Amino acid sequence: xxxxxxxxxxxxxYLFFINTxxxxxxxxxxxxxxxxxxxxxEKTLFNIALLGGSVGxxxxxxxxxxxxHHKSFKYGIPVIITFQIALFIFAFYFFQNNPFY
Numbered sequence: 024x025x026x027x028x029x030x031x032x033x034x035x036x037y038l039f040f041i042n043t044x045x046x047x048x049x050x051x052x053x054x055x056x057x058x059x060x061x062x063x064x065e066k067t068l069f070n071i072a073l074l075g076g077s078v079g080x081x082x083x084x085x086x087x088x089x090x091x092h093h094k095s096f097k098y099g100i101p102v103i104i105t106f107q108i109a110l111f112i113f114a115f116y117f118f119q120n121n122p123f124y
Contacts, residue, residue: 028079042079049083049090056089065095068104077103 048071052063068090075122081100083089090096 038075041071041074041076042082045076045079046083046086049080053087053089065090065093069095069099070099070120072103075107077107 036077045052048063048068052068055062068080077100081094081104084091084100
């Protein structure tokens with residue numbers, strides 16, 4: 024089977040970008056919380072996580088000590104990460120072993 028390096032590069036570039044966005048949003052939301060300003064909606068943060076930025080959201084939360092006590096973030100983000108890892112493994116084996124691909 025031929026490895027498509029261009030596709031692999033694009034996937035990793037996307038994941039780097041979306042996780043950076045997730046981490047920056049956690050930083051900005053933390054700063055806004057400290058200043059008592061308008062906040063980023065939790066729905067937005069979860070949407071970024073679902074789009075692949077879950078590691079950035081998790082690391083940003085831990086790094087900036089933001090939303091670490093919210094049960095939805097404490098348990099929800101790790102569940103999303105687990106699901107995404109399982110999906111990645113499934114996709115890897117499916118495309119590796121699928122004779123029609």
